[in-house]
Amino acid sequence: MAGEIPDLHAQERTGTGKGAARQARREGRVPGIVFGGDIDPLPISVPFNELLKRLKDGRFKSTLFNLKVDGHDDVRVICRDVQRDVVKDLPTHIDLMRLRRTTKINLFIPVEFVGEDTAPGSRKGGVLTVVRPEIELIVTAGDIPEQIEVDVSGLEIGDTVTISDVTLPKGAKPTIDRDFVIANMQAPSGLASSDDADEDDAEETAADEVPATEQSED
Incomplete structure (x- = not known):
């Protein structure tokens, strides 16, 4: 990949389910999940404004990110899905997949x-x-x-x-x-x-x- 791998900052979510997801959205964040890599899924949330900017910049799903979550080791991830509001077309949830550098x-x-x-x-x-x-x-x-x-x-x-x-x-x-x-x-x-x-x-x-x-x- 050309250039330096960009950082994507996130927070670990303490709760899961619809209630916790709604709370994250009220706080101006987009809930998500990090999966793969032979370890347990990690519920996260990312700042809404940051995610929206990256989506508008384009190529979000083809960009490799260095995910930074407090209390966890940095990991390379790629977006596998962005769920959007059917009316406003704004992001409501993201799925990130952990990757090794050699992953195809x-x-x-x-x-x-x-x-x-x-x-x-x-x-x-x-x-x-x-x-x-x-x-x-x-x-x-x-x-x-x-x-x-x-x-x-x-x-x-x-x-x-x-x-x-x-x-x-x-x-x-x-x-x-x-x-x-x-x-x-x-x-x-x-x-x-x-x-x-x-x-x-x-x-x-x-x-x-x-x-x-x-x-x-x-």
Whole structure:
């Protein structure tokens, strides 16, 4: 994972159940649970404002955190679920999973496309169509990439980029075995319409050149 692993501060909850969860929310905190790692689950709560900010920043579920809880050793965790209020769409509960640095997990990693402006296809009016803005990869917990960079500077109109064209981080591999498409350079809509019209004209011309069938004499 690029950069330093960010800290996520939490408090241990003394109670469990709906009553304790409601109390945490009244105190401006979001209840949660930490599970995995062959030890008992740990009920926690995190500051509402801090969690909301991290959610708005994006990539919360694909970020490895260093969880800090008073009275407990720091542990690396990743979010497995964020429950939200169905009306306000605000977080009401989070599930965190403990990880070892060598743990393999499936994550959706954002794709960053570079070189679109200089691509030959773009200069001819082509449009880069993104098929997969994220790619699901099997990655090591200690080396989660922030994004996958895809260079499209050499694309001509009609070219495609598949997963086999992308250099993935060491130890990462796609969850899908086949060579799937990530993006393609499509012709501009005007050119496509013109091509269709040319084909129609060609068909009409060909039809006009076909000699009429002679009628037999009675």
